Amino acid sequence: MSRKVIRKAVRAPEGAFDYQRKVPPLPRIGPFQERLNTLLEENELRGRRERLRMTRIHDLLVREGFEGSYDAVRRYAARWKLERRKDAGEGVTAFMPLMCRPGEAYQFDWTHEDVEIAGAPMRVKVAHMRLCASRAVYVRAYPRESQEMLFDEHARGFAFFGGVPGRGI
Known part of the structure; x- marks a missing residue:
């Protein structure tokens, strides 16, 4: 004005x-x-x-x-x-919440982290597994990024959660 x-x-x-x-x-x-x-x-x-x-x-x-x-x-x-x-945008919903039934799905990813082990700096690969329904997390660090890391994380994660979800994301 x-x-x-x-x-x-x-x-x-x-x-x-x-x-x-x-x-x-x-x-x-x-x-x-x-x-x-x-x-x-x-x-x-x-x-x-x-x-x-x-x-x-x-x-x-x-x-x-x-x-x-x-x-x-x-x-x-x-x-x-x-x-x-x-x-x-008329009549369109902008947000759709992600809803999963228990045991329906899990998410898997990995990251690189810099840590100090026995006084020496080292880069480790950290695998993350999360259940979609409960958001429960299992995390484990590995010295190398390899197929063995992937298989081991899945086996240990499923054992930790007590079963295998229906699908992986």
């Missing part, structure tokens, strides 16, 4: 001032709004690597006579993208 509007609101008796802008003015973009919409739509259809940056879109509009700022184009593009997401 402008200072003028705020001054009116401060000076008005309590509850007497009501200001709501119906449509935000686009004094510079107005005449180029259709062209900008076209450029943004074409840009959305391009592959990720071929997409134009907003600075390039602004340059194209300037060549066609646009006198507005880059920030005006950037703000308009952000609102345009937000509106398209709202339109596309």
Whole structure:
């Protein structure tokens, strides 16, 4: 809001001032709004690597006579993208929780960790096994990353959990 509007609101008796802008003015973009919409739509259809940056879109509009700022184009593009997401997302659930029955699935992964063993620095491979339903964890460190590590972790993990889940992730 402008200072003028705020001054009116401060000076008005309590509850007497009501200001709501119906449509935000686009004094510079107005005449180029259709062209900008076209450029943004074409840009959305391009592959990720071929997409134009907003600075390039602004340059194209300037060549066609646009006198507005880059920030005006950037703000308009952000609102345009937000509106398209709202339109596309109606009736779509954004979150679907992962729910597994006990014994249905487990997750397996491994990482590299730097540790000190007997005063000497060493990099070990740490295997992680987690049940999806209960989130129970079994972790074991190995000196090397090998097939034996994979087989041993699975055998010991299944023994630790007391059975073999239906599928691995």
